[in-house]
Amino acid sequence: MDTPQPETTLPPEDRPAESAEQLAEELSELVRTGGDDDLSQYIEWLEPREAARAVCELSDEDEVRLLERLVPQQASDLLIDVPEVEAIEAVAALPPETSAAILQQMPSNKQADLVAALAEEDADAILAEMNPTEAIKLQQLASYDPDTAGGLMQTEVVAFRENSTVEQILERMRGDAGRFRQLDIQYAYVVARGRKLVGVLRLRDLLLADDTATAGELMIEDPIALDVETPIAELDEFFDDHAFLGVPVVGAEGRLLGVVTRAAVDEQGQSNAERDYRRAMGVVQEEIRTMPTLKRSRLRLSWLSVNILLNVVAASVIAGFQSTLEQVIALAVFLPIISDMSGCSGNQAVAVSMRELSLGLIEPRELWRVWRKEATVGVLNGLALGALLGAVGWWYAGNPWLGLVVAVALGANTVVAVLIGSSLPLILKARGVDPALASGPILTTVTDMCGFFLVLGLATLMLSYLA
Incomplete structure (x- = not known):
């Protein structure tokens, strides 16, 4: 017997604009009666803001069902687009193994933000479902003050040893092209023993160099880097003075920990300003009208x-x-x-x-x-x-x-x-x-x-x- 499907199967550009409630009704119907492919395709059809509005209007039960049925990458993209307060509640309501799978598809700084905002028991349950090494890294990242370089950095960086040849580097990058493509990289970093940052490698120089050249020969030595405890005020000033998209973050003894981007600093600054205004107006915690x-x-x-x-x-x-x-x-x-x-x-x-x-x-x-x-x-x-x-x-x-x-x-x-x-x-x-x-x-x-x-x-x- 065929499963009944919602009447609307056209992409948003082929049908009139709808309210968040109408979109949520269609999405709810698909969650309850549609196939996984239809549900995934419907989410793809929606603009990110439309999808976020529709998800916020869903009941708690339908929201959990939706995230459980989507593949982790698609569920991750969806949670990044919704307000953080909604994402936190959704992650806490999901089974820990599902939340862990979804979180692992997010950039490390987004993972850390969500884990840091969860109740301790929820965070521990999710971390227990992750690879122990990755869980320890995420726990450490979540422990940094969110208004510091450590709290804003992404740990996903492109780093090579000094003795790596151009041929080896290009082979590695092509072999892991999917991951490198997500990083939107402009530079690679050169590290010595103990992951100590020693240089920056421009991709242009890498592509134009002989296959036998090494990263140590091509790198720019003594790169600019920021300490992991650098406060957001100094980060903001740094990016005002330097036309960089990102800057490496180092810990003790110059160990490369991650990269903080201009976009992350700007986003956090705007978030802080909104939080201060909200609290000054008497809204103690973030609130959206789809909350109970x-x-x-x-x-x-x-x-x-x-x-x-x-x-x-x-x-x-x-x-x-x-x-x-x-x-x-x-x-x-x-x-x-x-x-x-x-x-x-x-x-x-x-x-x-x-x-x-x-x-x-x-x-x-x-x-x-x-x-x-x-x-x-x-x-x-x-x-x-x-x-x-x-x-x-x-x-x-x-x-x-x-x-x-x-x-x-x-x-x-x-x-x-x-x-x-x-x-x-x-x-x-x-x-x-x-x-x-x-x-x-x-x-x-x-x-x-x-x-x-x-x-x-x-x-x-x-x-x-x-x-």
Whole structure:
């Protein structure tokens, strides 16, 4: 009896564009009722972004079935295209032997990223299914800080001994052409005993040389290499200064460990910027809308519930000056303005400090220098913003004293906000707390409290001129 097939068997270019839900429905139907060849062909037909969207919309059960039925290489390509949070959950849900087979088809740096993100028991189960030598290498690679050359490098490199002849090298490369083709190589590396890096071999020189020439004769000696612990800020600066696609990474005694590419550094830098922005906005972990609703709700509430408590603390300042507010009701109009403007000024200072920390331009111990630099900007901006809001307050209430109160309050709170905003990331970094995660709510609470206190405190002192 024939197995029913989905109605749509045309490649995407031959049919109208569909939503992710429609693509997922077709893919789900194929997973449940189609043959392996049909399923593989359907994935090939889809653009990588379309395939990723469709997979994210699948149920957990269908996603596992899909990855189990695809050949490891195709499943690997698919997981590289989906968001990392989705890939991690998929790898954890698969049988360890299936996950191991899929991971082994990925570049080593992608393997390490996934293994490092898995729960320890899941990672151990997958590593146990791999070749022991490869598992040890992967475990070591996953142990490097992701923001260092070691954490970003690929261990797949083309390396030859000094005494290898051109004929031997070309024969080896042709015999393993499939693997070398995947590496997108521009250079080969020459190593001595103990895999010590001693030179770089340009492929152009290799192709034009006599068959009897050796790698040692053709290589460029004393090649540029980076230490495995080189931080991402230095990697970024290195690739700005050098027009290289990649650079070798070495460990102790100059041992060649891998290659870090410009593309990997750029991708990590963008990922870090997105992570910092996400955390500053209160999204503590990476989130996509195909994740379970309760899980997404729990992740967001962990941030929002803390903010409720902090806002209650800030609002308690207003409660303490309730009688002043009742007599000068116009102040209620300016409280959110002062709070918001001060918060904006403080967030600008936070952003600059976060950027300088990521580039290695400042250290937590340089707090006093940061304060001096930021205080000048805070005073200038405070004077300008205070004068503008003071004029608005005078015009709105027809009372110059009200204008003076809101002007002084905003000006002073702007200075406070930039001083706190510039120093918070440094203080939190020194205490081992993620600055991107904690700076926002702390800054908002402090600036709100100071702003409310300054406005209502000054108004109380000058109540006879305002009421």
